[in-house]
Amino acid sequence: xxxxxxxxxxxxxxxxxxxxxxxxxxxxxxxxxxxxxxxxxxxxxxxxxxxxxxxxxxxxxxxxxxxxxxxxxxxxxxxxxxxxxxxxxxxxxxxxxxxxxxxxxxxxxxxxxxxxxxxxxxxxxxxxxxxxxxxxxxxxxxxxxxxxxxxxxxxxxxxxxxxxxxxxxxxxxxxxxxxxxxx
Amino acid sequence: xxxxxxxxxxxxxxxxxxxxxxxxxxxxxxxxxxxxxxxxxxxxxxxxxxxxxxxxxxxxxxxxxxxxxxxxxxxxxxxxxxxxxxxxxxxxxxxxxxxxxxxxxxxxxxxxxxxxxxxxxxxxxxxxxxxxxxxxxxxxxxxxxxxxxxxxxxxxxxxxxxxxxxxxxxxxxxxxxxxxxxxxxxxxxxxxxxxxxxxx
Numbered sequence: 001x002x003x004x005x006x007x008x009x010x011x012x013x014x015x016x017x018x019x020x021x022x023x024x025x026x027x028x029x030x031x032x033x034x035x036x037x038x039x040x041x042x043x044x045x046x047x048x049x050x051x052x053x054x055x056x057x058x059x060x061x062x063x064x065x066x067x068x069x070x071x072x073x074x075x076x077x078x079x080x081x082x083x084x085x086x087x088x089x090x091x092x093x094x095x096x097x098x099x100x101x102x103x104x105x106x107x108x109x110x111x112x113x114x115x116x117x118x119x120x121x122x123x124x125x126x127x128x129x130x131x132x133x134x135x136x137x138x139x140x141x142x143x144x145x146x147x148x149x150x151x152x153x154x155x156x157x158x159x160x161x162x163x164x165x166x167x168x169x170x171x172x173x174x175x176x177x178x179x180x181x182x183x
Numbered sequence: 184x185x186x187x188x189x190x191x192x193x194x195x196x197x198x199x200x201x202x203x204x205x206x207x208x209x210x211x212x213x214x215x216x217x218x219x220x221x222x223x224x225x226x227x228x229x230x231x232x233x234x235x236x237x238x239x240x241x242x243x244x245x246x247x248x249x250x251x252x253x254x255x256x257x258x259x260x261x262x263x264x265x266x267x268x269x270x271x272x273x274x275x276x277x278x279x280x281x282x283x284x285x286x287x288x289x290x291x292x293x294x295x296x297x298x299x300x301x302x303x304x305x306x307x308x309x310x311x312x313x314x315x316x317x318x319x320x321x322x323x324x325x326x327x328x329x330x331x332x333x334x335x336x337x338x339x340x341x342x343x344x345x346x347x348x349x350x351x352x353x354x355x356x357x358x359x360x361x362x363x364x365x366x367x368x369x370x371x372x373x374x375x376x377x378x379x380x381x382x383x
Contacts, residue, residue, distance in 0.1 A: 031248060054248050056277055059269030066238030066267075070210070070245020073230065073367060075375045078245065096235040096242075099363035 007038030007083075007111075008176045016174075017042040019149040020107065021050075024079065027156045030054065031071045031078035033064040039109030039175045040081045061086035065093035068104045077160060080106045084113065084128040084169070085121065094135040097165045105159035106137070106167040107152060115177035125172075132167050143171035184326035186350030191326065193287050193349045197258065198223050199329050200285065200336065205254070207337070208246050208370070212239040212259030214294040215353070216287055220258060222357040227373035230366060231359035237267030240284050244274050247282035247342075250374065254281050256336055261288040261302045261346075268311065274342055275316035283336040283343040284312075289351040297351065312344035321345040 010017055020043050024032065032047045033056040034040065047053050054076075058064050064080040071078035082090075087108060097104045111118070112125020132139050138158055142151040151168045159166040184195040197219040201209065210230045211217040217231035232239060243257035264286045274282065290303035302308060309320050319341055323332050335343050360366055371379035 031245065054277075056244070056248070056273060059272050062237065063241045063267065063270055063273055066235060066241035066270075067245040069235070069238070070242035070247075071249050072245075073208075073242070073370055073374070074246040074249025075371070075379070076245070076249035093235055093238055096238065096363075099234055100367040101364040102367060 009038040009041045010175055014145060016145050016148040018046065020152050021046040023149065023152050023156060024053070025050075027160070028077055029079050029156070030076040031056065031067065032081065033058055033067045033078065034081035035059075035061050035064075035083070035086050037081070037083035037109045039083070039170060040107070043081065061089040062093040065090050065096060065104060069096045069100060069102050072102050077103070079156070080104070082106065082108055084108055084110045085124045087128045087132060087167075088124050091131055091135055094137065094165055098136055101163040103159040103163055104165040105156050106132075106165065107155070107170065108167055109170045109175060110172045113172035115172060117177055129169060132165070135165065137165040137167050138162075139167045139169060141169045141171060143173050145174055148174065184329065186352060188350045188352075190348055190350040191324070191329075193219055193289070194222055194354050196287065196329060196347055196349060200256070200258070200333055202333065203337075204228075205337075207254040207256055208243075208250070208374070210239050210243045210246070210255070210257045210259075212236075212257070212263035214260060214263070215289075216258045216260055216263075217359055218354065218357050219287070221359040222354070225359060227369045229359070230370055233361065233363060236263055237270075239263055240267055240270040240274060243282055243284065244270070244277060244279060247279035248277065251279070251281055253374075254337060254339070255279075255283070257282070257284045259284070259286055260293065261286055261290060261300045261308065262292045264308060265301055265306070271312050271315040271317070271344070275312070278318070278342060280339050280341050282341055283345070285332070285336070285345045285347060287349045288346050289349050291351050293351070293353060308346050309344065317342055317344045319343040323347040
């Protein structure tokens, strides 16, 4: 990770990105789509290295909602990884899940949430859970490292067992906020 | 197959493209393309969209990646394609050989009062697909070119992106089933068998 990068990745010692990858394998997720986030960087690398997972990098997050609809039609379980700002790009497309009763699990790394430095991240970060819930998404937060794996497990289970959009919001408190030396 | 305007009739074009479709999946963008495929046949492997504007091509990609041995056709309008135009980059990078996207381009938003779209002013969707890296593109204006488009859709070796300029006249409404859950489950069962409902 570039020391000057504006996003912050989890510490190398953190085990939760690998725990999420293990959950994707356990639940036989075959398609992972994403707009990159530093918080998901290690998970993305693990997915790219796995021959049984097809990774699709999107130009905008709403493409991922549509991709999950298509994957499910074809018999693949899919999941969308994104940053909280990307949730705002998904809102109307989430209607597909309700029209068709399609499972759509999402793993969202939060910005504008806890100790944020960048003012531009605050509006969407504050609105992320509200707008997801307004579109009928079952939302769970994970704000400690220990909470992430069980919460992601529940998010995946509830999507595929109850046929709807679900999301885990991984709190910025877990990932950490960059300060650009302005502590 | 030509309307009085000298452009292709959308229903006759759709009927020609769906002839001898075999086990091909057809995703139709919301509005007239959904009515068009339904007018040909209310088929279990049809997904006529009622919403999700801008998402038709990406739904096609999801199916194409999940079912690599099956042809997938996305039939949509110019307004719907323009709304999700970034998908051309996403799809070109994934290069699904079994996916075809055909835009029925009438240069108007047909469901909302026939307002003009960007293609009316020369925006070239084929050039955009080429620029994204689609290995195969076609631009169709004449009935004599339709058999080659049909053959290209069924040949594989894609992804294929095609624009067919069509007459803008609205056709008789032929509505598909309105329950999207039924449409989805019908398609999943047709592809996956009864196991589609006893998953996981």
